[in-house]
Amino acid sequence: MSFDVQTRKKDFPTLSREVHGRRLVYLDSAATSQTPLPVLDAMDGYYRTCRSNVHRGVYQLAEEATDLYEGARRKLAALVGAPEHGVVFTKNATEACNLVAYSWVRRNLGPDDVVLTTHMEHHANIVPLLHAREDLGFEIRWIPVREDGQLDLEEAARLLDDGRVRFVAVGHVSNVLGTINDVAGIAAMAREANPDCIVHVDGTQAVPQMPVDVPALGVDFYALTGHKMCGPTGIGALVARPELLEQMPPFLTGGEMILDVTTEGATWAPIPGRFEAGTPMIAEAAGLGAAVDYLTEIGLDEVRAHEQQLVAAFLEGLERIEGVSVHGPRDPALRGGAISFKLDGVHPHDIGAMLDSYGVCVRVGHHCTKPLMRHLGVNATARASVYLYNDLDDLPPLLEGLEAAASFFAR
Numbered sequence: 001m002s003f004d005v006q007t008r009k010k011d012f013p014t015l016s017r018e019v020h021g022r023r024l025v026y027l028d029s030a031a032t033s034q035t036p037l038p039v040l041d042a043m044d045g046y047y048r049t050c051r052s053n054v055h056r057g058v059y060q061l062a063e064e065a066t067d068l069y070e071g072a073r074r075k076l077a078a079l080v081g082a083p084e085h086g087v088v089f090t091k092n093a094t095e096a097c098n099l100v101a102y103s104w105v106r107r108n109l110g111p112d113d114v115v116l117t118t119h120m121e122h123h124a125n126i127v128p129l130l131h132a133r134e135d136l137g138f139e140i141r142w143i144p145v146r147e148d149g150q151l152d153l154e155e156a157a158r159l160l161d162d163g164r165v166r167f168v169a170v171g172h173v174s175n176v177l178g179t180i181n182d183v184a185g186i187a188a189m190a191r192e193a194n195p196d197c198i199v200h201v202d203g204t205q206a207v208p209q210m211p212v213d214v215p216a217l218g219v220d221f222y223a224l225t226g227h228k229m230c231g232p233t234g235i236g237a238l239v240a241r242p243e244l245l246e247q248m249p250p251f252l253t254g255g256e257m258i259l260d261v262t263t264e265g266a267t268w269a270p271i272p273g274r275f276e277a278g279t280p281m282i283a284e285a286a287g288l289g290a291a292v293d294y295l296t297e298i299g300l301d302e303v304r305a306h307e308q309q310l311v312a313a314f315l316e317g318l319e320r321i322e323g324v325s326v327h328g329p330r331d332p333a334l335r336g337g338a339i340s341f342k343l344d345g346v347h348p349h350d351i352g353a354m355l356d357s358y359g360v361c362v363r364v365g366h367h368c369t370k371p372l373m374r375h376l377g378v379n380a381t382a383r384a385s386v387y388l389y390n391d392l393d394d395l396p397p398l399l400e401g402l403e404a405a406a407s408f409f410a411r
């Protein structure tokens with residue numbers, strides 16, 4: 001393994017517990033990751049030593065809290081290569097996608113425009129667009145997914161060809177297929193077809209597991225979430241081109257996000273504060289800042305290399321079980337840590353329940369990707385996802401549980 005996973009495992013208290021008398025094997029990090037001690041300490045530290053509100057305080061505690069909050073923005077911006085004022089904190093990636101839908105899509109698109117997205121998107125990236133379409137009447141075109149789990153980019157070129165696509169929404173890494181999409185290539189194709197096209201990327205599954213440089217991707221918006229990258233729940237971010245944010249009206253309004261208020265109206269604070277109405281998630285930002293430090297210290301290229309090794313072993317192991325077939329690309333270089341599969345004759349919920357009795361946590365269901373489920377011709381899949389604290393010891397319990405599920409339910 002590329003770094004010392006045993007040492008890392010000790011940083012995650014939950015991983016030392018047992019369930020049903022068995023060692024916990026956590027294979028659901030694509031849903032939410034575990035939390036390392038430095039993140040717990042950072043949040044605890046805020047509540048114990050400097051709990052106060054941010055930005056307006058003139059006393060020491062408030063300055064410390066503000067430093068934690070703004071420090072997290074600085075760290076996150078550095079992690080993804082973005083300028084600080086291009087990082088807006090949201091409560092999660094879903095809110096980041098909604099911010100784009102409300103403050104850009106709804107303000108700029110009309111019935112003659114076209115939006116391009118894909119069949120493998122998470123609902124967070126498509127439902128705000130479907131909702132906006134009800135009011136605005138634009139057309140949505142869908143890039144299909146090929147048999148091998150990759151986007152059909154030839155078809156994408158055809159869908160872009162008439163130059164009418166004004167907005168592209170695409171995921172960086174699929175939470176079901178694991179596919180890593182060439183978002184830089186798609187952004188370039190979209191701009192070639194229409195130089196005014198805006199590109200929004202759902203980076204929720206990418207940032208936790210690989211180095212990401214948002215400006216280098218050449219995209220306009222990039223959504224992420226803290227709880228899948230060792231951070232706490234309740235905080236995410238929209239990373240955006242500052243020039244674009246400057247032109248956008250607020251999404252939520254109220255305290256903190258104004259410049260001035262009179263009985264006649266209000267004016268908006270400079271970015272990014274304009275998009276952060278009300279008391280923000282201060283403890284969560286402290287935790288997210290610590291999570292960024294934690295990932296930076298390990299190195300996201302190390303995390304990626306580690307996951308690729310694990311994914312290769314997990315794919316091989318899964319394919320040795322009769323009746324198992326894996327969705328998505330077979331080559332670990334083309335995919336992230338989420339591995340969805342089916343087991344002939346066994347419902348994914350039965351797989352999940354059997355694995356639970358072996359101490360193994362996997363996710364089963366539609367994974368908030370119903371268009372993709374329809375495309376795959378299934379109602380649900382089982383999904384095992386690995387992260388930096390998993391190792392090869394986590395594979396045998398998964399395989400043992402699957403063998404048991406196969407003999408109990410199918411054979």
Ligand SMILES: Cc1ncc(COP(=O)(O)O)c(C=O)c1O
Pocket residue numbers: 030031092093094095122124125171173174175202204205225227236368
């Ligand atoms: C690809 C993808 N996009 C968006 C989301 C939504 O993230 P959140 O629930 O933190 O808003 C998820 C969460 O599962 C995801 O996997």
